Amino acid sequence: MIIRVLGSAAGGGFPQWNCNCTNCAAVRRGEQGFQARTQSSIAISTDQKNWLLLNASPEITAQIAQHPPLQPSQGLRDSGIKAVMLMDSQIDHTTGLLSLRESQQPLPLYCTGMVRQDLSTGFPLFDLLNHYCGIDWQELLLDGQPLAIPQVPGIEIMPVAISGKAPPYSPHRNDPHPGDNLGITVRSTVSGKSLFYAPGLGNMDEAVRKVMSEVDCLLVDGTFWTEDEMTRAGVGTKPAAEMGHLPQSGPDGMINRLRDLSARKILIHINNTNPILNELSDQRRQLQDETIEVAYDGMLIDLVG
Numbered sequence: 001m002i003i004r005v006l007g008s009a010a011g012g013g014f015p016q017w018n019c020n021c022t023n024c025a026a027v028r029r030g031e032q033g034f035q036a037r038t039q040s041s042i043a044i045s046t047d048q049k050n051w052l053l054l055n056a057s058p059e060i061t062a063q064i065a066q067h068p069p070l071q072p073s074q075g076l077r078d079s080g081i082k083a084v085m086l087m088d089s090q091i092d093h094t095t096g097l098l099s100l101r102e103s104q105q106p107l108p109l110y111c112t113g114m115v116r117q118d119l120s121t122g123f124p125l126f127d128l129l130n131h132y133c134g135i136d137w138q139e140l141l142l143d144g145q146p147l148a149i150p151q152v153p154g155i156e157i158m159p160v161a162i163s164g165k166a167p168p169y170s171p172h173r174n175d176p177h178p179g180d181n182l183g184i185t186v187r188s189t190v191s192g193k194s195l196f197y198a199p200g201l202g203n204m205d206e207a208v209r210k211v212m213s214e215v216d217c218l219l220v221d222g223t224f225w226t227e228d229e230m231t232r233a234g235v236g237t238k239p240a241a242e243m244g245h246l247p248q249s250g251p252d253g254m255i256n257r258l259r260d261l262s263a264r265k266i267l268i269h270i271n272n273t274n275p276i277l278n279e280l281s282d283q284r285r286q287l288q289d290e291t292i293e294v295a296y297d298g299m300l301i302d303l304v305g
C-alpha cells in the first residue's frame with residue numbers, strides 16, 4: 001500500500017496568500033530550511049493505478065499535476081482518482097471537489113451523514129455538483145465494520161469518530177455530533193499493513209487510542225506547536241482546542257501522547273505559524289529526538305516492507 005502526501009499544510013497553505021508571519025515571510029524569501037506546502041490531502045493505492053483520495057484540497061489540480069499516477073492514462077477522459085473520502089466538511093478538505101466537476105460519471109464520494117448534511121446546507125456542494133458530474137454518495141457508517149472500496153482494490157477502511165466541531169459555516173457548529181470529524185484506518189488486504197489518518201485530532205478517547213496503538217503508521221494532526229500559537233503570532237484569536245487541534249508541545253500535547261505508541265509517526269496538516277516548518281528549529285529537533293516525522297508535499301509512505 002502506497003500513501004502519497006499530496007498536500008501537508010493546514011487551511012491557508014504555506015505560505016498563506018495574505019500572511020507575513022515569520023514562517024510565511026521566510027519561505028517566500030526562499031530561506032534555507034523552509035519548504036512550501038499545499039493544503040492537506042493524501043492519496044492511497046495498492047496498484048498505483050486506482051487511488052482513493054482522502055480529502056479534496058483547494059489545490060487539487062496542482063497536486064494532480066505533481067503526481068502523474070493520478071493523471072489520465074487510459075481513455076480520452078480518465079483519472080487515477082477512483083473515489084474520494086472526506087474526514088470532515090472543512091473548507092480546506094472539500095473545496096477541491098469543485099475542481100473535479102468535469103468527471104465523466106457521478107463522483108464516488110464517501111462521507112458521513114453529518115458531513116453530507118453540512119455539504120447540503122451551509123456549503124451546498126452536493127446540490128451544486130448535481131449540475132455538473134453529480135455525486136454518487138456512499139455513506140460512511142460508524143458501525144465498527146471494515147468497508148471495502150470497490151473502486152480501489154486491496155484496501156479496507158474503518159472510520160472512527162473524533163471529538164470536535166463542525167466548521168464555522170455549519171448550521172450545527174455549536175452542536176457537535178459523532179461523524180462531524182473522522183479518523184480513518186486504511187488497511188491493505190494484501191500485506192495487512194495499516195495507516196491511521198486524522199488531520200484534525202483535538203482529543204483522543206479510549207477508542208481512538210486503541211486504534212492508534214494497533215496500526216503500523218500514524219499520519220496525524222500537526223497543526224500547532226502551542227495552544228495559543230495564533231494569538232502569539234498575532235494572526236488570530238482562536239486557541240487550538242477551539243479549532244479541534246491538539247498542539248504538539250505541553251504536558252498533554254501530541255508528543256507526549258505519541259511517545260508510547262510503536263507505529264511510525266508522521267505529522268500532517270501543519271499550520272503556517274508552526275515553528276516545526278523551520279527544519280533548523282529547536283522544535284523540529286525535538287520531534288527528531290522523538291522519531292516523529294513531518295509530512296511534506298510529495299512524500300511517499302510505502303507500507304509494503
Ligand code: MLT
Nearest residue numbers: 010011012090091092243
Ligand atoms: C482547520 O483545520 O481548523 C481549518 O483548516 C481552518 C480553515 O480552513 O479555515
Ligand code: MN
Nearest residue numbers: 010011090092
Ligand atoms: Mn484544516
Ligand code: ZN
Nearest residue numbers: 019021024272
Ligand atoms: Zn503565516
